[in-house]
Amino acid sequence: MRKVAIIGVGAIPVGEHWGTSLRDMAVEALLNAMDDAGVDKVDSLYVGNMASGSFVEQENLGTLIADFAGLGHIPAVKIEAACASGGAAVQEGFKAVASGLDDIVAVVGVEKMTDAWPTDATRYLAYASDAEYELFNGASFVALNALVMRLYMKEFGATEEDFAHFAVNAHKNGANNPYAMFKKVIKVETALRSPYIADPLKLFDASSVCDGAAAVILAPLDKAKEFTDTPIEIAGIGRAVDTINLANRRELLRLRATIEASRRAYKMAGVEPKDIDVIEVHDAFTIMAAMALEDLGFVPKGQGAKVASEGQIAVDGDYPIQTMGGLKARGHPVGATGVYQTVEAVWQLRIDAGKNQVPDPEIALTQNIGGTGSNITVNILRRV
Amino acid sequence: MPAMQVSRYWRHFKEKYRLAGTKCKKCGKIHFPPRQVCNECGSREMEEIQLSGKGKVVSWTIVRNPPSGFEYYKPYPLALVELEEGPIVLAQLTDVSEDEIDFGMEVEMVTRRIREFSEDGIILYGYKFRPVLKTSKD
Numbered sequence: 205m206r207k208v209a210i211i212g213v214g215a216i217p218v219g220e221h222w223g224t225s226l227r228d229m230a231v232e233a234l235l236n237a238m239d240d241a242g243v244d245k246v247d248s249l250y251v252g253n254m255a256s257g258s259f260v261e262q263e264n265l266g267t268l269i270a271d272f273a274g275l276g277h278i279p280a281v282k283i284e285a286a287c288a289s290g291g292a293a294v295q296e297g298f299k300a301v302a303s304g305l306d307d308i309v310a311v312v313g314v315e316k317m318t319d320a321w322p323t324d325a326t327r328y329l330a331y332a333s334d335a336e337y338e339l340f341n342g343a344s345f346v347a348l349n350a351l352v353m354r355l356y357m358k359e360f361g362a363t364e365e366d367f368a369h370f371a372v373n374a375h376k377n378g379a380n381n382p383y384a385m386f387k388k389v390i391k392v393e394t395a396l397r398s399p400y401i402a403d404p405l406k407l408f409d410a411s412s413v414c415d416g417a418a419a420v421i422l423a424p425l426d427k428a429k430e431f432t433d434t435p436i437e438i439a440g441i442g443r444a445v446d447t448i449n450l451a452n453r454r455e456l457l458r459l460r461a462t463i464e465a466s467r468r469a470y471k472m473a474g475v476e477p478k479d480i481d482v483i484e485v486h487d488a489f490t491i492m493a494a495m496a497l498e499d500l501g502f503v504p505k506g507q508g509a510k511v512a513s514e515g516q517i518a519v520d521g522d523y524p525i526q527t528m529g530g531l532k533a534r535g536h537p538v539g540a541t542g543v544y545q546t547v548e549a550v551w552q553l554r555i556d557a558g559k560n561q562v563p564d565p566e567i568a569l570t571q572n573i574g575g576t577g578s579n580i581t582v583n584i585l586r587r588v
Numbered sequence: 589m590p591a592m593q594v595s596r597y598w599r600h601f602k603e604k605y606r607l608a609g610t611k612c613k614k615c616g617k618i619h620f621p622p623r624q625v626c627n628e629c630g631s632r633e634m635e636e637i638q639l640s641g642k643g644k645v646v647s648w649t650i651v652r653n654p655p656s657g658f659e660y661y662k663p664y665p666l667a668l669v670e671l672e673e674g675p676i677v678l679a680q681l682t683d684v685s686e687d688e689i690d691f692g693m694e695v696e697m698v699t700r701r702i703r704e705f706s707e708d709g710i711i712l713y714g715y716k717f718r719p720v721l722k723t724s725k726d
Binding site: 452 | 603675
């Protein structure tokens with residue numbers, strides 16, 4: 205298996221892009237990444253996208269984006285793993301290069317959510333639950349995460365205020381990210397004053413509906429220096445599923461798929477949690493950020509929310525997460541999120557993260573969750 | 589939100605009208621919803637089992653921003669209920685006020701309307717759980 209590097213990254217700001225279509229967002233992000241890498245053609249394209257058929261009535265995105273990016277008759281497909289589609293697409297691109305099948309591979313994550321009515325967006329996302337038994341009974345992902353949050357608070361004594369610190373940290377970092385949806389610093393009180401959307405989960409515990417596209421260009425590591433002075437190696441990848449139905453979990457407060465996916469990624473990269481300098485967790489809900497810190501092996505079970513309230517998740521803390529705003533402030537355009545995380549990890553490792561630069565990082569980890577923890581990707585990136 | 593072919597709904601009547609699950613003939617694990625392959629031991633030998641519908645609340649929430657199709661019913665309580673036989677089921681709670689709900693609350697399954705489509709469209713029924721009704725003997 206060949207070693208694989210990221211030689212170019214690109215994105216558009218996350219937001220409500222009323223004037224821009226899915227294809228134009230994806231093509232712009234892709235061209236930004238191709239320009240960053242200095243390439244004008246690629247061997248294949250992987251598109252991370254969760255639900256374009258529901259949101260904008262368009263499938264076959266591999267074709268659509270390759271066509272409108274002028275990439276010719278290349279192989280191009282869409283990769284879907286719910287909200288982990290972006291992380292999964294990066295992994296499929298990795299495999300194409302690692303296998304020797306392709307040299308230059310493009311990965312673009314894109315989601316256009318704001319064309320749908322808000323309640324429909326909630327429904328379309330819930331198609332990734334066990335829809336016949338969860339959505340059928342009126343569940344949304346907000347509600348499913350709220351069920352986990354309430355149980356977590358009872359089991360470990362965590363408070364709503366503990367969780368609010370994840371939102372505060374995200375907004376603080378998002379304020380310095382030109383690509384973030386929310387660039388506004390908030391206080392703990394701001395988060396605590398926000399209304400319940402599914403008790404005990406409040407508006408500021410949740411990421412919002414938005415649009416976005418991000419892209420990376422991959423190449424064999426031994427050729428990467430031909431394109432860039434700062435190649436970033438994809439040192440390890442891991443992916444795992446769990447029961448699609450939250451109620452069927454062996455343990456409700458442990459994301460087995462995170463544990464399995466990270467075990468695979470750590471093993472491939474030959475690193476341990478203590479070696480990770482930058483942690484991009486899937487904070488679609490604050491409860492998921494807390495559980496990610498635990499199940500990725502950074503803190504003991506039950507301590508995830510506590511380290512947030514103690515300030516250890518800041519850019520200069522022991523566990524820097526949401527370094528460019530996370531899903532809460534940068535935004536969570538679902539199928540694009542895993543690629544945004546990858547782009548941000550590359551910025552950090554290139555020492556190109558501006559005011560949010562983690563001090564001299566060598567290794568970054570991205571965790572991308574699909575469903576209620578039912579399909580999870582973990583990628584480990586390394587400066588070379 | 590248009591209804592689909594009615595077959596989409598009636599094929600699930602056994603699970604949704606009377607809480608039928610599966611039991612693994614090899615290891616005894618009970619599943620809801622029904623499975624063809626046991627997620628405990630991998631066996632494909634399953635038998636249908638009628639669940640009692642009695643259980644306890646493990647966790648709950650109040651859905652205030654529901655998915656489309658449920659706007660009319662908001663806010664509504666949604667819970668994880670651990671059945672006597674072992675499986676946990678996600679369902680709405682009914683016949684209960686928000687402040688009555690608590691961890692461990694004993695509940696029982698009832699058949700209720702889940703939602704309707706248009707005025708002349710189909711009506712979806714399914715299971716919800718209510719606090720166990722106490723009789724004078726209790």
